[in-house]
Amino acid sequence: MMTADTTDAAYGATLTIDLDALVSNWRFLGRRAGTEAGAVVKADAYGIGIEPAVTALNRAGCRNFFVAHLSEGIRARKAAPEATVYILNGLLPGSSGIYAEHGLSPVLGSHEELLEWASFRQTGAQVRSAALHVDTAMNRLGLWPGEGLNLAREKSGAIAAADIGLVMSHFASSEDEADPANARQIAAFAEIAAAFPDLPASLKNSSGHFLKDCPSYQLTRPGYALYGGNPTPGKPNPMQPVVGLEATIIQTREVEAGTQVGYNGRWTAKGRRRLATICLGYADGYPRNGSWTDTVTGGSALVGGVTCSFVGSVSMDLIIVDVTDAPEGSAVRGATVTLIGGPLDLETVGAGAKTIGYEILTSLGRRYRRHYIGG
Numbered sequence: 456m457m458t459a460d461t462t463d464a465a466y467g468a469t470l471t472i473d474l475d476a477l478v479s480n481w482r483f484l485g486r487r488a489g490t491e492a493g494a495v496v497k498a499d500a501y502g503i504g505i506e507p508a509v510t511a512l513n514r515a516g517c518r519n520f521f522v523a524h525l526s527e528g529i530r531a532r533k534a535a536p537e538a539t540v541y542i543l544n545g546l547l548p549g550s551s552g553i554y555a556e557h558g559l560s561p562v563l564g565s566h567e568e569l570l571e572w573a574s575f576r577q578t579g580a581q582v583r584s585a586a587l588h589v590d591t592a593m594n595r596l597g598l599w600p601g602e603g604l605n606l607a608r609e610k611s612g613a614i615a616a617a618d619i620g621l622v623m624s625h626f627a628s629s630e631d632e633a634d635p636a637n638a639r640q641i642a643a644f645a646e647i648a649a650a651f652p653d654l655p656a657s658l659k660n661s662s663g664h665f666l667k668d669c670p671s672y673q674l675t676r677p678g679y680a681l682y683g684g685n686p687t688p689g690k691p692n693p694m695q696p697v698v699g700l701e702a703t704i705i706q707t708r709e710v711e712a713g714t715q716v717g718y719n720g721r722w723t724a725k726g727r728r729r730l731a732t733i734c735l736g737y738a739d740g741y742p743r744n745g746s747w748t749d750t751v752t753g754g755s756a757l758v759g760g761v762t763c764s765f766v767g768s769v770s771m772d773l774i775i776v777d778v779t780d781a782p783e784g785s786a787v788r789g790a791t792v793t794l795i796g797g798p799l800d801l802e803t804v805g806a807g808a809k810t811i812g813y814e815i816l817t818s819l820g821r822r823y824r825r826h827y828i829g830g
C-alpha cells in the first residue's frame with residue numbers, strides 16, 4: 456500500500472529550487488553594483504532550469520541574459536521574448552542566420568567574427584546589436600586589448616558596420632581578491648571602455664561585485680551567485696540559497712568491524728557502524744569523486760541535522776552513508792536526508808567531491824523530482 460506521497464515515492468531524490476531566492480539574489484547584486492545586473496543563464500541556468508530561471512528573472516525586470524550556446528539562447532528567447540540574449544561563445548561560421556531568426560546577439564570575440572557579422576548585416580538582415588569581447592587575461596575568447604583599441608580608433612570601420620551595443624571582458628580570478636591579476640584586468644578594461652565612450656560596458660561576474668576599486672559600468676554579468684553560490688569564498692556567503700537536494704533512505708543495516716562496503720570494498724568499518732543506503736548516485740550528477748574510501752575522504756549527508764560521511768564508492772544510483780551518529784529515529788527506511796542545504800552548501804559539497812560548487816550546480820541531474828517554489 457502506498458502511504459507516502461506517490462510523487463515523492465516515484466523518485467529517489469528531490470531538488471528544490473527557490474525562484475524567489477534567485478530573484479532576490481539578482482536584486483541584491485544590482486543594488487550592490489549600483490547599476491543594471493544581467494543574468495548569466497548558461498548551462499541550463501547553472502543546472503536549475505533555464506525556462507523557470509529566465510521567466511522569473513525577466514518578470515522581476517532583468518533585461519539582459521547571457522548563455523554559452525545558440526541552442527540555449529533560443530530557449531532563453533522563448534522565455535523572455537523582449538530581452539537581449541547574448542551568446543557568449545560567439546559566432547560559429549555560417550550561424551548568423553540563426554541569430555537573425557531568433558533575435559539573438561552574438562558576443563563577437565575575434566576580428567573574423569566581427570567581419571562575418573558585419574557583412575551579414577550588410578545583406579540587410581534584421582538583427583539585434585552584438586557585443587564585443589576583449590580578452591584582458593584569460594587567453595580564451597576575445598580580441599587582444601590592442602586589437603580592441605585599434606578598432607575603437609577606426610571609427611567608421613568594422614565596429615560601426617557590426618552595430619556593437621556592448622563591450623565586455625571577463626575576470627580570470629575575481630573570487631580571489633588578493634590576486635594581482637584583478638587590478639591588471641580592471642586597468643586594461645578601463646582603457647578599453649574609455650576607447651568606446653558611447654558604448655555600455657560590462658566587466659563584473661559574480662565575484663567581481665565584491666572586488667574593491669572595480670567600476671560596475673552599465674551592466675554586470677553574475678551567474679554563480681544568483682544561484683546561491685558564495686562569490687566571496689572563505690567569507691560568509693552574502694547570497695540566499697536557491698538549491699536544496701534531498702534523498703530517501705531505502706535500507707539501513709549494521710556492520711561489524713572489518714566489514715568492507717560498496718564496490719571493490721574500498722571502505723572498511725573500523726568498528727560496529729550503522730549504515731543507510733540512499734537513492735541517488737553519480738547518474739544523478741553527484742560526482743563519483745565524493746566516494747569515501749579507507750584512504751580518501753569524500754562527501755557527506757545531513758541526517759537528522761547531523762553531518763554523516765559517505766562510505767565506499769558513490770555508485771550509479773546509490774550512496775551509502777555512515778549514520779551511526781545520526782539522532783535516534785532519523786535514519787530509518789523512508790526518511791529523507793539532505794545532500795545540499797544548510798551547512799552542506801555548494802562550496803562544502805564541491806570540496807567533498809574534489810571540485811568546485813559551480814560543477815556541483817551545473818551537474819544537477821535530470822532524474823530528480825524538481826520542485827520549484829516562488830517565482
Ligand SMILES: *Cc1c(COP(=O)(O)O)cnc(C)c1O
Nearest residue numbers: 495625660661662676677678679
Ligand atoms: C560564466 C560567465 C560569467 C558568469 O560568471 P560567474 O562567476 O558564474 O558569475 C560572466 N561572464 C562570462 C563571459 C562568463 O563566461
